[in-house]
Amino acid sequence: MLLWTRRVTQGLFLLLFLFLFLQTESKGADQLGYPAKLFLDFDPLLALATLLSGRTLVAGFAFSLILVAITALLGRVFCGWACPLGTLHNLVGAMKRWKGLQRVRGWFRAKYLLLIFLLSGSVVGIQLTGIFDPLSLLVRHLALGPYPALNYAVNGLMDTVYRTDQRTLTQVADGLFGLLKKTVLAFQQPHFTQGALLTALLVAILLLNLSERRFWCRYLCPLGAMLGLIGRWALLKREVAEGCNACGACDRECQGGLKTATWSATECLYCMACDDACPKKTVSFGFSRKPSSESLDLGRRKVLLAGGAGLASVAVSRATPAFDPNRANPGLIRPPGARPEPEFLARCVKCGECMKVCTTNALQPTLLEAGAEGIWSPILVPAKGYCEFKCTLCGQVCPTGAIRVLTPAEKAEWRIGTAMFDRGRCLPHAHATPCIVCEEVCPTPTKAIWFEEVVVKDRSGQDVKVKQPHVDLKLCIGCGICETKCPISDRPAVYVTSIGETRSKKNQLLLENPSGYGA
Amino acid sequence: MDRRDFLKHTAGTVGSLAAVNVLSPMLLAAPAARPDLAVVHGASPEKIVRAAVDALGGIRRFIAKGDVVVIKPNIGWDRRPEQAANTNPEVVGTLVKLCFEAGAGKVKVFDRPCNDPRRCYVQSGIEAAAKAAGAEVSHIDDRKFREVKIPKGVAIQSWPIYIDILEADKLINAPIAKHHGLGKLTLSLKNWMGVMGENRGRIHQRLDETLVDLATIIKPCLTVLDAVRILTAHGPQGGNLADVKRLDTIVAGTDQVAIDAYGATLFGLTGADLGYVKEGARRGLGVMDLGKLNIKKFEA
Secondary structure (H helix, E strand, O other), X not given: OHHHHHHHHHHHHHHHHHHHHHOOOOOOOOOOOOOOOHHHHOOHXXXXXXXXXXXXXXXXXXXXXXXXXXXXXXXOHHHHHHOHHHHHHHHHHOOOOOOOOOOOOOOOHHHHHHHHHHHHHHHOOOOOHHHHOHHHHHHHHHHHOHHHHXXXXXXXXXXXXXXXXOHHHHXXXXXXXXXXXXXXXXXXXXXXXOHHHHHHHHHHHHHHHHOOOOHHHHHHOHHHHHHHHHHHHOOEEEEEOOOOOOXXXXXXXXXXXXXXXXXXXXXXXXXXXXXXXXXXXXXEEEEOOXXXXXXXXXOHHHHHHHHHHHHHHHHHHHOOHHHOOOOOOOOOOOOOOEOOXXXXXXXXXXXXXXXHHOOOOOEEEOOOOOOHHHOOOEEEOOOOOOOOOOOOHHHHHOOOOOEOOOOHHHHHHOOOOEEEEOOOOOHHHHOOOOOOHHHHHOOOOOOOEEEEEEEEEXXXXXEEEEEEEXXXXXXXXXXXXXXXXXXXXXXXXXXXXXXXXXXXXXXXXXXXXXXXXXX | XXXXXXXXXXXXXXXXXXXXXXXXXXXXXXXXXXXXXXXXXXXXXXXXXXXXHHHOOXXXXXXXXXXXXXXXXXXXXXXXXXXXXXXXXXXXXXHHHHHHHOOOOEEEEOOOOOOOHHHHHHHOOHHHHHHHOOOEEOOOOXXXXXXXXXXXXXXXXXXXXXXXXXXXXXXXXXXXXXXXXXXXXEOHHHHHHHHEOOOHHHHHHHHHHHHHHHHOOOOOOEEEEEEEEEEOOOOOOOOOHHHEEEEEEEEEEOOHHHHHHHHHHOOOOOHHHOHHHHHHHHOOOOOOOHHHOOEEEEEO
């Protein structure tokens, strides 16, 4: 009974998570219309890390206090009953038939040391927490790996059926395709760099469950560690009544890998499998104010080491060219509303929400472009997609305010970079051939791309009148649509680099900064 | 047959013959009196669209019962109706209603936008207006382009064209009149760029010829040019309300060259100023000399 109550609850939370994940997509309106980042808002680890590294309180994280309160009262019920990654771990773990006593490696302390490492890094402004936080991790890996793959598989299958040209078959398939498009598929096939790598990492984390059930939750999860610490004095406790004959049934079922004799609130996932498993019905959960007998000894040296490593990580990460303050990275085009780079890195938890929601698939995960600590943070790749002029969805779904929500007026003037022409490739500049696509698509009300009408000669010496495009540096916002839509599609004749970006004081070009730093 | 019957019969025959003799000149004259272009001015987009179509002979002249109709508006840009970058949604909605009034079986509305299609469909108001009128509004499905030969093509000899266009019984072109950096204006002929697949930006290298090439294979039965608001500068996407002029006008007809020639006059130009109009007239696709056209201009 308790088992199924838990399973149904887990299923509902997973479905809610997946539903919000699927709604993290434009419907064409200015507002997304769904609280896509809700699970992240509830995450006290992301809240604390952002508070420490970004030195800021983010309103959305107020929800995380609810989880803190619940955990303080009831222990790690989130892990056992609600965490979508935990539920996936359960599912994968259930794929193996477990016999006899389970093997427990007992590396419980590792996750606390990881937590100390991450948070001491946050203190000095490096934000690595999101890489390991289970909710951030799940959104990111699903969005960038398996979900695009799912789309690819379905689109490919439907394509194949469509090409058979069998009317009845294609009609049935198209009906199904239409339904899938309305429900689970993306509006357009998403493409992400590192998709295979991110999928592989998620699969690897899930496969750990075949070694030990909920391996991740027992040994690695920093959110689990944090909730364990908060729930250390929880009122809800496991109790063993008289009549227990130490048959070991509970030990075999324990998701947390605990032994009856050494139950601890910090390690218990509150899945209550022991309650169900006990043949004598002596194991149960109930409220008690009796202090827990456990002690959590991490070892002073290990704690110092983890903390020290966290503090040192910032230096290790930043002694690379990516952090040379005198040279901006031309390809490091951040989304509109992104904070200045150090502050952006201090906040961004690499959850991938912005990349998932980007209407043109322009936002891609970095590898080392932003330094090691910036891995999987978003950059705009105009060759892939451009920044839609009136779209502000990336800011709307950002849980930490690394990308802030821009008003329509702010968005219209926000520069993410500047476009320039490669005259050697441009048709009217180099090849006496008319073309105006860049100007046509330029979205600023007074177009940043303007024409100079010139007469040039073609090979035979004949005069050809062409309109040669130029960029008005004062008007260009660097949205990149000119680059995305340039008919020279392999290497466009116009391209955007980060210079002139609104968020940076240093990465400027014009004497008069038209967008005004910090606007 | 007795005498009375004979007389009756004869009278009937004579009477009917007389009736035919009286009526036939009217029947013959009716097409001649029908205008080539209807130019209607008025405050209500719905009213002027209806008046223009009625002046051309009514919607039943163009749409038959059971027809699958494609109405092709311009939904190219993420702009609102008052910015005049996309066809007026009320114009599109009225056309959908008219088709159903003529008994159309299905009315499809779509475009291949330049900006994000979802935003274009929503922000333009066209998706909502067309759906409310009963149309099937869909986004472009990339699988549904078919390579089509263009036997009379000068700049392009074949191009992938959207299959719904090829399979429709009737096409209605519903462009908006606006400024364009290369073609000077974009009117009805250029609107068909929205059904071209692949890297269509390349056609700007020979825009005038390509648009006419396209018109040799895509033949709308009716064209309704929306000049409720026109965009006079920074086209085709605009964004500045100062560039928008309210004309409250509809130009309708069956000859796209004639419509574009007339459309040019709304901007103080003539058909001869537009390369694709000249090219279309030269290749016999339509008439650009407004003097040779029967233009019915009225208020509604």
